[in-house]
Amino acid sequence: MAWEKRRGNLYYYRVARVNGRIVRRYLGRGPEAVAAANQDAARRAERAALRQAEQAQWQSDLAVSERVSAFSAEADALVEAALLAVVFTALTGSHGANEVKRNRDGEQAREGWSEEVEGRKPASEG
Numbered sequence: 001m002a003w004e005k006r007r008g009n010l011y012y013y014r015v016a017r018v019n020g021r022i023v024r025r026y027l028g029r030g031p032e033a034v035a036a037a038n039q040d041a042a043r044r045a046e047r048a049a050l051r052q053a054e055q056a057q058w059q060s061d062l063a064v065s066e067r068v069s070a071f072s073a074e075a076d077a078l079v080e081a082a083l084l085a086v087v088f089t090a091l092t093g094s095h096g097a098n099e100v101k102r103n104r105d106g107e108q109a110r111e112g113w114s115e116e117v118e119g120r121k122p123a124s125e126g
Helices: 031-092 113-117
Strands: 002-006 009-018 021-028
Touching: 009 031, 021 031
Parallel strands: none
Antiparallel strands: 002 009, 009 021
16 A cells, blocks of 8 residues: 555555455556545554554553552462461460560570469469
8 A cells, every 4th residue: 555656656556465465456646546545544543543542451451460460469478477377376375375485684484484474373383
């Protein structure tokens, strides 16, 4: 689809693929050729606008996908933290009450310290 200059005059040709071969169709240089050229230009502009709209939609979809992926990663981290807390609680008893307590000097506090503080009998007294 182009104007070609031959011997000082412009002529319009329409190019199309037919059965795998490229075929050039002569449309002339008069008002019909100008109308065909305008029609082809309008068709090209319409296809370009459609491509641009598709590109904008693709960009929007990509942004949404990235936000969903970020949210999913954060949710995975929260679930992992919750599961670790459950496992820790199950392994250490009731919320870490059976952990070894240390005093300010870093030495192990006497046995049963946490129970005495909570008002229960120390574990060593039975």
